[in-house]
Amino acid sequence: MLMRFTAAIAFLLAGTAHAQLTDTEQRIVAAVKQRSPAALELLEQSVRINSGTLNPEGVRAVGEIYRAELDALGFKTRWIAMPPAMKRAGHLVAVHEGGPGKRLLLLGHLDTVFEKGSSVPLWERRGDRVRGQGVNDMKGGDVIMLEALRALRSVGALDGANVEVMFTGDEERGGQPLKVARADMVEMGKRADYALSFEGNSKHDGVDTASIARRSxxxxxxxxxxxxxxxxxxxxxxxxxxxxxxxxxxxxxxxxxxxxxxxxxxxxxxxxxxxxxxxxxxxxxxxxxxxxxxxxxxxxxxxxxxxxxxxxxxxxxxxxxxxxxxxxxxxxxxxxxxxxxPPMPPTDAGRKLVEIYSKASQDAGLGRIEVLDPSMRGAGDVQFVAPYTVGIDGLGAQGRGSHTDDEDLEIASIERGAIRAALLIYRLAQAPAP
CATH class of the missing domain: 3.30.70.360 (Alpha-Beta Plaits)
Known part of the structure; x- marks a missing residue:
């Protein structure tokens, strides 16, 4: 299976080695930029709802906002409930079936570390930044994912794409047993050629990064x-x-x-x-x-x-x-x-996937992407599917103070992230079917 992934990624790299943005890709970028004010409004709408992991009503309320967005994009959506004893809200799943081609799994989460009654403001605008509950981890990334899909849909690039989406409701405090809580995700991972996770993007030495390895x-x-x-x-x-x-x-x-x-x-x-x-x-x-x-x-x-x-x-x-x-x-x-x-060791296929992501970013004039040292990032949901597919994480928003009272987000990173993600999804979806 790994040889198949490597061959497909090699094809993508060869095809874009000297390319800039195609006409379709330029229209994708324009669609993202046109939506930037609305994207911020969508982020505010979801952040103003407390969705601490132990607040299932709030988690489901955020899920309903995103579900409406996915329904409008032509996805078939459903809610996966967890056993009552688990005391978790469950997960939102969306599926878009296209023609023959690569299958992509996109991952986000609805919950935050800020439980009901937290003294942290839900939403506080500070110039070109926003402070708030889960604004960076990871509702900013969730909105980036949705805006990338919306841009692809607006130019007809989503029509033939095979995309599955899962927004989990308990990433910050996983329901027990995790084998049950992540069973559906694992099955989705087994079907996917690539898994793209939208946890926060981080810089290292001034350069944007992505993760292909995460420690247990x-x-x-x-x-x-x-x-x-x-x-x-x-x-x-x-x-x-x-x-x-x-x-x-x-x-x-x-x-x-x-x-x-x-x-x-x-x-x-x-x-x-x-x-x-x-x-x-x-x-x-x-x-x-x-x-x-x-x-x-x-x-x-x-x-x-x-x-x-x-x-x-x-x-x-x-x-x-x-x-x-x-x-x-x-x-x-x-x-x-x-x-x-579980641990997510680095792989050659993962490194080549970052090269594709970096090339898309550079073609859009947004700079290169480097691989982040795994010791600089905690654990995340992509690790559950890593044994079955080629995964990448860190496609989300940029901010500071994740999990703290001062968690914030750089507003401009929503647009940058959506452009990069949309181009990456578009290029991966163009790869030949296995």
Missing amino acids: SGGWVLKVQGKAAHSMGVFSAQSGYGAIYETARILNAFREQVIEPSLTFNPGLVFGGTNVSYAEDTATASAFGKSNVIARDSEVLGDLRYLSPEQGERARQKMRAIVTTGNLPGTSATISFSESY
């Missing part, structure tokens, strides 16, 4: 046990070192022995004492202990990110060995692992 998102829980006893006996053969000293030994050994490029393992929460507990629903830990008592229990909650399955397995093996061997006297420890988002 998962975690680990370290539990350490010692002997509760009077502190006067600490370090003795009878009382041992206690759970907190053993925890410190393990974490320092991780730092010294496990680090390698593109691999991170962050201990985000550490708590220990005579008694400890952790509340998952509030992400809150509590501990009881005294300075003159040797700690009996300690726990660490950590994050684990790696670029390939092989790298992840190496890390887990090393960490398990450190946890279970060389324990300080009077202590024992266990570690468990979980994975939410």
Whole structure:
């Protein structure tokens, strides 16, 4: 399958090696530019609705706005509900069937990290920028996708295209189990020749970038046990070192022995004492202990990110060995692992897809695109389909402060992003059918 992708991409690169914009492509660009004020209005309409992941009504309301846009573009739309126990809004799916040709999957998400009751303004215009809830991550990217499709439709370039769209409702806090929450996306990915994801675009050293690799998102829980006893006996053969000293030994050994490029393992929460507990629903830990008592229990909650399955397995093996061997006297420890988002390793086909994207951008006078270092971006939905197709991410808007109270967006990036995306979709759709 990878050879087929590579051959198709080579064809595209050869066909555009010295090309500028064709007449049709010039009309596509003009259509995007004509819609720029309306695109901003569409963005404002969707951003003014709180759609935190745990606000399913708000998520569905944003979905209905985008659904109406897709219906008007000739897509067949449907809403995929999730099981009630998952407590998630579900996903919006849209399909456009064309003639023979490449199949494209476009990905966005409706939810934001700003839950209902957030003090962050929904929409605050600041000159050529906008601050607001999810304005950059990723309603700006959602609007870019819709405007690109609209421009293609306006010049007849969408008629023969095979495009599937999925706007997920729980990207920021994935519903559990993720195998269920992403089952439909995986099936769509298996049908696609290319997957284009519209998470925020970022600059590196002043140059716009795109992502063809994203590290996994998962975690680990370290539990350490010692002997509760009077502190006067600490370090003795009878009382041992206690759970907190053993925890410190393990974490320092991780730092010294496990680090390698593109691999991170962050201990985000550490708590220990005579008694400890952790509340998952509030992400809150509590501990009881005294300075003159040797700690009996300690726990660490950590994050684990790696670029390939092989790298992840190496890390887990090393960490398990450190946890279970060389324990300080009077202590024992266990570690468990979980994975939410699978890794998306870089591929040659992905690099060539960025070349096509970069060429389209340069032909439109918008500058080159370079591949972003995966350590500079978190996890995203495109990772679920990466094993089955050629994926690219970062086609969305440019902004600052994603996930923070100061999240904002550069308004001009909506037009730039829509032009680039429309040209990329158009050129990919022109490739010969497999």
